[in-house]
Amino acid sequence: MNRDRLIDFAQALVQRPSLSCQEEKVANRVEEEMKILGFDEVTLDDFGSVIGVVGGAEPGPTLLFDAHTDTVDVTGGVPWEKDPFSGEVADGFLHGRGSVDMKGALAAMVHAAGGVDRTRIRGRIVVSASSMEEVLEGVALQAVMADFPPDFVVIGEATDLNLARGGRGRAEIHLETIGVPTHSSAPHLGRNAVLDMLKVIGGVEGIGGVGGVELPVDPLMGPAILALTEISSAPYPANSVIPSICRATYDRRLLPGETEEAVLEPIKSLAEAEDITLRATTGVGEYTAFTGNTLRKEKFFPAWLFPEDDWFVTRAVQGLAISGLAPEVGAYRFCTNAAYSAGVAGVPTVGFGPAKESDAHMVDERLRLVDLEAATRGYEGIIEAVLGTED
DSSP: OOHHHHHHHHHHHHTSOOBTTOOHHHHHHHHHHHHHTTOSEEEEOTTSOEEEEEEOSEEEEEEEEEEEOOBOOOOSSSOOSSOTTSOOEETTEEESTTIIIIIHHHHHHHHHHHTOOGGGBEEEEEEEEESOTTTSTTHHHHHHHHHSOOSEEEEOSOOTTOEEEEEOEEEEEEEEEEOBOOBTTOGGGSBOHHHHHHHHHHHHHTOTTOOOOOOOEETTTEEOEEEEEEEEEESSSOTTBOOSEEEEEEEEEEOTTOOHHHHHHHHHHHHHHTTOOEEEEEOEEEEEOTTSOEEEEESEEOOEEOOTTOHHHHHHHHHHHHTTOOOOEEEESSOOTHHHHTTTTOOOEEEOOSSOGGGTTOTTOEEEHHHHHHHHHHHHHHHHHHHBSOO
């Protein structure tokens, strides 16, 4: 591992802003670094993901490492101590938006794969610098996996250098109540869609003596979550008119085995009990990549979980031990690109990355340099444990 080169590369990624669908500058820099490190193949796909391939000396499985290139925005109101795009290296940290989520892990993956001794591995390593994860988890990765089908996948989201063998999923639930408009001087002649929505929300939240929607609990991932994130009505502005439509959005964090039907049915039942006209659906996301191509996907991203004695899980643990790490085995509490690789495609997947989950999306986001180096060694160890020719 060339420590200085690794840090310089991670710094360069942080210095390039890359909101979802605007990752081109980061993608270009990743392509450049992969070529410098001698990857056998480097491509940019239709949706802005950069894919680098390193082949081993013998035929064997494909091990895919995935890290996304997009970040959340820097919102106003709370000032940063350092410029969020400075990429400043100070006090043992790399500072800036995306240092944790997840340009540090991306840099570590690229350098781990680029520095491997190819005579000592079989199969191939694929590194995916995928686009648009912050808005459509796993959808860009799906396109990568179609072109480079993997046998195993490593997601680089933060685990505090521990190993994740599962992760929560996510659904965006859209609710719409339909009322009857009338003049607000005679509200009894219509039906107020906002009041109907308040009854639905009251039922969901367990307000006013209603039991609420019961959510499952997983012993490893904790409880499922249902959080109200948005509400609006129409017409707006409602000048002397009783609103005929009210819309609400819930963020639903999913546990393994949950289906779209099972998630929506309890909410629909609440409305039926109150004789409320309700439409309950999962949202649909549509985003156009900087390449000009569009991804469109229903926003239901499943949870996933592999047994602790799964072959790939145990080999990954062995690989991290080779690297001098002693990981605990747990699960992500948030949704990642593994919602596709594991949750939909069923490909054996683990998560491993530097920093804690709680360090992502923060003001004054920063990554410890020693963790960046440790993550690189960890990825090297996983490569050795899974693809090494010496068992």
